[in-house]
Amino acid sequence: MEEDEDYEALFFAECADLLGDLQEQLDRIADGDEDPETINAAFRAVHSVKGGAAAFGFTDLIGFAHIFETVMDGIRSGRLETTPDLAMILVRAGDAMAHLVELASQGGGEPEAIVPRVKAELEEVAAQLGAEAAPKPQPEPEPAAESASQMGEAASREIRIRFAPGPDFFARGHDPLRIFRAARELGLMSAEVEGEAPPLSDLSFEACPFVWTLTFDTDRPDAEIDAFFDVCADAASIERLDGETPTEPTDPPTPTEPAARKQPPPQPAASAKKSGSGVARSLRVDLARVDKLVNLVGEIVITQAVLAQKLAEIDGAMTLEAGHSLEALNRQTRELQESVMTIRAQPVKSVFSRMPRIVRDLSETLGKRARLVISGENTEVDTTVIEELTEPLTHMLRNSMDHGLESAEERRAAGKPEEGVIHLSAEHRGERVIIQITDDGRGIDRDRVLAKAMERGLVGPGESLTPEEIDALIFHPGFSTSEKVSSVSGRGVGMDVVKKKIQSLGGRCTVRSEPGKGTEFTITLPLTLAVLDGMTIRVGSERFVLPLSSVIEAVRLEDCDVREMHDGSRMIGVRGAYLRLISLRKTLGLPPADAPETMAVVADTETDGHVALLVDELIGQRHVVLKSLETNFKRIDGVSGATILGDGRVALILDVPSLASLGLPRRTMQQETVH
Amino acid sequence: MTRTDSAAAPEADAPRSGQKQYVTFMVGDRTYGVDIVSVREIKQWTPATMLPNQPAYTRGVLNLRGTIVPVHDLRARFGGPLTEATDTHVVVIVWIGQQTIGILVDAVSDIITVSPDDVRPVPAGVGGADEKAISGLVNTEAGLVSLLDLEGLFAANSENAA
Numbered sequence: 081m082e083e084d085e086d087y088e089a090l091f092f093a094e095c096a097d098l099l100g101d102l103q104e105q106l107d108r109i110a111d112g113d114e115d116p117e118t119i120n121a122a123f124r125a126v127h128s129v130k131g132g133a134a135a136f137g138f139t140d141l142i143g144f145a146h147i148f149e150t151v152m153d154g155i156r157s158g159r160l161e162t163t164p165d166l167a168m169i170l171v172r173a174g175d176a177m178a179h180l181v182e183l184a185s186q187g188g189g190e191p192e193a194i195v196p197r198v199k200a201e202l203e204e205v206a207a208q209l210g211a212e213a214a215p216k217p218q219p220e221p222e223p224a225a226e227s228a229s230q231m232g233e234a235a236s237r238e239i240r241i242r243f244a245p246g247p248d249f250f251a252r253g254h255d256p257l258r259i260f261r262a263a264r265e266l267g268l269m270s271a272e273v274e275g276e277a278p279p280l281s282d283l284s285f286e287a288c289p290f291v292w293t294l295t296f297d298t299d300r301p302d303a304e305i306d307a308f309f310d311v312c313a314d315a316a317s318i319e320r321l322d323g324e325t326p327t328e329p330t331d332p333p334t335p336t337e338p339a340a341r342k343q344p345p346p347q348p349a350a351s352a353k354k355s356g357s358g359v360a361r362s363l364r365v366d367l368a369r370v371d372k373l374v375n376l377v378g379e380i381v382i383t384q385a386v387l388a389q390k391l392a393e394i395d396g397a398m399t400l401e402a403g404h405s406l407e408a409l410n411r412q413t414r415e416l417q418e419s420v421m422t423i424r425a426q427p428v429k430s431v432f433s434r435m436p437r438i439v440r441d442l443s444e445t446l447g448k449r450a451r452l453v454i455s456g457e458n459t460e461v462d463t464t465v466i467e468e469l470t471e472p473l474t475h476m477l478r479n480s481m482d483h484g485l486e487s488a489e490e491r492r493a494a495g496k497p498e499e500g501v502i503h504l505s506a507e508h509r510g511e512r513v514i515i516q517i518t519d520d521g522r523g524i525d526r527d528r529v530l531a532k533a534m535e536r537g538l539v540g541p542g543e544s545l546t547p548e549e550i551d552a553l554i555f556h557p558g559f560s561t562s563e564k565v566s567s568v569s570g571r572g573v574g575m576d577v578v579k580k581k582i583q584s585l586g587g588r589c590t591v592r593s594e595p596g597k598g599t600e601f602t603i604t605l606p607l608t609l610a611v612l613d614g615m616t617i618r619v620g621s622e623r624f625v626l627p628l629s630s631v632i633e634a635v636r637l638e639d640c641d642v643r644e645m646h647d648g649s650r651m652i653g654v655r656g657a658y659l660r661l662i663s664l665r666k667t668l669g670l671p672p673a674d675a676p677e678t679m680a681v682v683a684d685t686e687t688d689g690h691v692a693l694l695v696d697e698l699i700g701q702r703h704v705v706l707k708s709l710e711t712n713f714k715r716i717d718g719v720s721g722a723t724i725l726g727d728g729r730v731a732l733i734l735d736v737p738s739l740a741s742l743g744l745p746r747r748t749m750q751q752e753t754v755h
Numbered sequence: 756m757t758r759t760d761s762a763a764a765p766e767a768d769a770p771r772s773g774q775k776q777y778v779t780f781m782v783g784d785r786t787y788g789v790d791i792v793s794v795r796e797i798k799q800w801t802p803a804t805m806l807p808n809q810p811a812y813t814r815g816v817l818n819l820r821g822t823i824v825p826v827h828d829l830r831a832r833f834g835g836p837l838t839e840a841t842d843t844h845v846v847v848i849v850w851i852g853q854q855t856i857g858i859l860v861d862a863v864s865d866i867i868t869v870s871p872d873d874v875r876p877v878p879a880g881v882g883g884a885d886e887k888a889i890s891g892l893v894n895t896e897a898g899l900v901s902l903l904d905l906e907g908l909f910a911a912n913s914e915n916a917a
Contacts, residue, residue, distance in 0.1 A: 379821040622805055668807035709806075709816070712854045713825040716806055722816060722823045730804040730816045730823055 087258075091132040092185045093364070098125045099178045100433045106174045107436065110167040116156070123152040129177065131311040135258050137265060138184040140191060141177070146307065147202045148173050154209045166205060172198045175437045236299040240321035241309070245288035252315040256292070259312060266308055267298030293321065367463065370423050377413070377420045378705035384413050385726035421611065425460035428506045428515070431469045432457045435504055438474055442481040449499040450485055456506035461513050465605055468585055472578040476517050476601055477502065479575060484521035484599050494596065496520065515603040524593040526550045532559070551591050555579040583737070586612070586629065612706055614733065616699040616725070617681065619664045620671060623731045625704055625723055630736040632682040632690060634698055640680075652692045654682060659692045660740075667718065667742050685740040693739075706733065718742050774870050777893075779900050780847060780860040782830050787860070788867065788893065788900045793849045797863055800844040811837060814859060819848065826857035827909055833888070851905045867900065869893050874902065
């Protein structure tokens with residue numbers, strides 16, 4: 081059974097891909113794409129989901145996929161015309177199927193109302209096909225199926241089927257045991273097996289030497305039984321031993337060439353798969369293996385740096401040739417590192433493709449018309465980042481739908497089209513990825529935000545804030561301006577959660593808004609969590625790495641105005657503004673200095689403005705490989721991880737926001753310690 | 756330094772059933788032992804990178820072929836002063852559950868084979884607050900060996916670990 085669960089996990093992983101593709105194709109069809117290849121690809125996706133579902137016996141999903149497939153087939157064969165209405169039904173059907181897959185993966189549950197509704201819509205469409213939702217998974221159904229479905233349906237009767245796996249039966253991922261188990265649902269009574277297993281020495285692991293005769297006692301329509309076996313019809317010969325299908329009892333029991341040749345004419349589904357343009361050659365690899373590789377390469381980079389340093393220390397060792405070779409090695413290891421990192425990179429499409437469904441669901445719940453326009457979905461980001469992106473993006477879309485977009489009436493009154501538009505885009509900019517969510521709604525209501533902030537004591541009565549500062553207030557913990565607590569985005573979790581999440585990924589999150597015109601959220605993320613651009617600094621005898629993303633500038637203390645406050649805390653004046661001066665030495669518990677520090681690094685805490693960190697020396701910028709302290713130790717406040725420097729020593733990577741909160745009194749600590 | 760699994764090879768010392776082998780090491784004039792199964796390797800001391808705001812006996816972290824490993828000073832852990840570590844000091848790298856840690860000691864002395872019967876319990880009230888630190892006592896020709904309970908000694912450090 082455990083093995084079954086493994087297969088199930090694989091099925092769900094594949095489903096995620098299939099559903100993503102399906103969504104994309106359906107969207108294209110909805111945009112008026114009538115390319116048969118698009119329609120075929122969509123059909124294949126539905127068909128494959130149904131196939132898998134049948135093998136695992138997910139009844140709701142099978143039923144739905146079946147009717148969906150019937151409609152898709154109608155379109156594919158030209159018997160149905162893709163009207164805009166039908167296209168919308170298909171898109172909804174894609175959503176509903178995704179929902180059913182999700183339910184199945186969670187072990188069942190009551191489907192949402194969308195499922196029966198869309199199913200009814202599909203059934204209505206299928207009725208136009210004439211055949212009462214009869215499955216015609218192939219454009220040229222086998223004559224047997226056709227005539228069989230004309231015979232009476234409901235009578236309980238005995239059906240015998242000869243099931244002969246072809247040579248590539250296993251290679252295509254089928255498993256007779258699973259198929260037979262699932263067939264019990266259809267009334268499989270007995271299975272007789274013919275054929276003999278060859279001696280071990282001649283045993284081929286690929287071919288199945290057996291042929292089964294399956295006896296059903298069933299009242300299901302013939303069509304349903306045919307559809308059931310259709311799942312593996314691409315790799316096995318399936319014959320009805322009674323009724324119209326001619327039987328060939330003289331056939332040798334071994335399903336070698338002759339058996340394979342009896343297959344129905346190659347299915348378009350199968351053949352198109354090979355030539356299909358959308359099918360990229362790819363490999364599913366366990367992430368742990370890739371990570372192992374990433375780690376190894378990281379070590380090679382370090383070893384190489386150590387080697388270079390050691391060689392330089394030996395007199396005469398660094399000849400011209402040695403230098404050249406070392407240079408080449410350096411270049412090659414960098415390239416190796418980059419290539420390995422690209423293995424972990426994935427297009428953001430896998431996250432983006434879930435978003436249209438969220439927008440559709442929300443526009444229904446909120447009664448607002450909205451369209452999501454996606455661009456840059458092929459932008460690649462580290463897979464860990466991708467996994468973590470779904471939640472904040474969903475949240476931001478909800479926010480845009482709920483607070484950003486106006487109701488249809490309001491939009492009309494403002495002279496805007498009734499349908500709101502939300503843009504979701506991704507692009508690379510240098511070493512970072514920029515994701516933007518832009519809506520054409522009402523913009524941030526600054527008066528209300530400010531009033532709310534004052535009510536909550538976030539802003540003092542006398543303070544005057546710039547419009548940008550007011551906008552940024554929406555990221556403050558616990559801030560939610562919705563007048564009524566809606567089920568959509570006002571659940572007490574606000575944009576601060578989004579910001580925290582993005583920060584935990586090493587990114588930043590900003591907002592820009594124009595009243596009446598709309599709001600733009602920008603997320604900036606590092607390309608990867610495994611490598612980081614850092615500034616190496618020295619405090620006493622220890623070296624630390626500050627993420628370059630949080631470093632603003634470095635200043636010399638003698639150029640600045642340093643003030644001490646009544647409580648002993650110090651400030652530094654940088655270009656007219658006073659910043660809190662933090663002694664890294666004291667905060668990190670290092671031994672006191674012989675001489676006072678002469679430099680400070682101005683760093684961004686993301687939440688509480690800039691701070692100045694006292695350091696002894698700036699060593700330089702470098703690319704560092706991130707290592708976890710938690711693997712063998714535990715989380716330490718003020719530190720986000722560690723890295724290994726060129727000389728093989730460990731250096732800690734400092735986490736500016738948590739560092740800044742280390743020396744602070746209680747009030748702010750409470751907010752900051754919520755991780 | 757030798758990998759411990761090869762050091763355990765001598766046939767004469769091979770444990771009979773029920774017997775266990777311990778790697779013993781010195782801190783000052785005291786001898787401690789840990790189950791050889793949990794010892795991963797023994798390494799010469801190299802300066803560790805300090806960790807902020809940790810107990811004094813946590814000397815910092817080392818780079819063990821790409822993984823970051825914390826090192827604890829056994830002398831300091833037992834209430835003594837910090838070890839003034841030099842090149843001759845060694846770090847015993849051990850596994851505690853899923854984690855790998857290093858223990859700074861003065862020198863590694865031996866591998867002993869012990870029958871369960873030879874392990875004496877620690878009398879109640881001995882060992883102070885660290886009663887859980889020693890799991891048993893073994894009397895050998897070379898003197899008394901205190902068997903360390905690694906979990907009891909150092910696992911508390913990782914209670915917050917993910």
